[in-house]
Amino acid sequence: MNIEQELISSIHKAFTDLYQHTADLQELKLQPTRKEFEGTYTFVTFPYARISKKGPEQTGQELGAYLQQNSALVSGFNVVKGFLNLEIADAAWLQLFAAIAGEDSWGQLAANGKKVVVEYSSPNTNKPLHLGHLRNNFLGYSVSQILKAAGYEVSMVNLVNDRGIHICKSMLAYQKWGGGETPESSGIKGDHLVGKYYVEFDKHYRRQIEELVAQGVEKEEAKIKAPLLQEAQEMLRQWEAGDPQVVSLWKTMNSWVYSGFEQTYQKIGVAFDKFYHESDTYLLGKDIVEEGLEKGIFFKKDNGSVWIDLSSDGLDEKLVLRSDGTSVYITQDMGTADLKYKDFGMDKSIVVVGNEQDYHFKVLFLILEKLGRPYAPGNYHLSYGMVDLPSGKMKSREGTVVDADDLVQEMEETAENYTRELGKVEGMDPDEAKRLFTMLALGALKYYLLRVDPKKRMMFDPQESIDFQGNTGPFIQYTHARISSLLRRAEEMGINYKAVEISKQKSVHPTEREVIFQLSQYTDKVRLAGEEYAPSIIAQYAYDLAKEFNRFYTEVSVFNADDEQLRDFRIALSAAVARTIRHSTSLLGIEVPERM
């Protein structure tokens, strides 16, 4: 049962009966009535005055009267200027709730038979994950869950950038100054240990540049000529040539990083169905360059480099293959695009990458389109904005990055302190308490990063950003714990609220009606969030629902209801809210506790 759709079709009929006009069903739109007016749905009549040949207000009156008479859903109406506010009958709300409570797969849309691949995380293996990666990981995981709920078959993949000059820098520094330390010997987590040497490299490298500049070398030239960089580049050449020593060190250090990443991924609750490694894929794409040349989409310059001219699409000329025949970034990406299609045969392919690469993906997708790839129309760059600190942009060289592991740990400590302060751990066994702290820490963090529209850049203040009150993850988690407590009590009292006959219910309290209304919006929100790739829609929804439930909770009493019928109805309503909170937060990758 869908109240909105039924209302729309009644309005459609009203236009025919009253004005002999066939309205376009797509054009007829309802919006929620603003709080200061009576009613639930509002129909705007301004655009239809032309059709009725009467003023917007009179049109509203006529439509309202018609609906009240001809639709069982409409129990009353009022018209303010060109706004027709419709009040919905209690019986309709109850019927709607019965349908929701009885829905087996609530929140799961019907399978649409389409496959989608979501690529996210895609870290470099030269340093640990930081705050920016967290936004990426949470977004990628959440969008994947949302698309599953929207009916897609989803695969999550991670394209690890495990080769290149950056990892050689760490390797070189380790070779020079590492003294053979390992994660085991130093007690440092693998990715952090490798990151330490990346920083070490940069320190010495900058010193060399300064020395050269002091000798009168231009800064730009000094950056290239510094011996350390030369050595790192030489190491990269050795790696590509398969030098056993270099490859062995590369394998060792990468394995440290992987075990570090694995720990972090597990901690923050993200996972992947498949890993791709650039060391395997960096040679791909050259045959596509050939193909493009044959098709006349690419052209070769005198020095042998290959380009595409995108000026007719408002872009520039773009290099796709170097003059020495080696790949550039976009060459590989063409190759991996084909590879993914070969592996998954997906209808949609989403890459979660920061918006500093907007231009790159615009070009890449355009090329794949020109090459006539069957999957080209399904490509989508989920571009997200940077995470700024109060001090400005995060810069790894300036040591202003917020490390992911550190942040999570600090959050756990904050959660623990706060929870203990409130005296919520009494009677809780230590394991449950520990799980709770982690749940709250990650709930706060994930909600904070996901509630903002992905496209927008956002501000993160480590000192005060993460709160446990108000519009936060823990607020939603708390609401769930509250309801769980109600349901435990119902259980203890042996109440079988699932058997309640909702049709026997006589009336609906305004706050109950609001809760049912919120519940009824859920499916649409899931669909919308899937279309827009926007976890923020789900986050906002979960908050609104929790907020509405808390109002209900304080305004009416569940266990002191007038009669058992009403009591059981309210328990059932609460259970439906808990279920929806659980489902919606799971789409955000957030867990909710039974007590807190």
Next chain:
RNA sequence: GGUCUCAUAGCUCAACUGGAUAGAGCAACUGCCUUCUAAGCAGUAGGUUUCAGGUUCGAGUCCUGAUGGGAUCACCA
């Protein structure tokens, strides 16, 4: 400089894709725990939606321009 993008309460964010008097949270202030978890609820205060034009019944939202942030324009990834 070219292209793209953003600008909403002191702060962090919304605004259902053009609808009513622009909403939440934080911070400030006032109430509510002898009834189901006060990490809650109710309320007060806080706005020329950066600025100037335009489009129409109607603009935070669309178009033009300006100002100010950011990104990008490598034979880096």
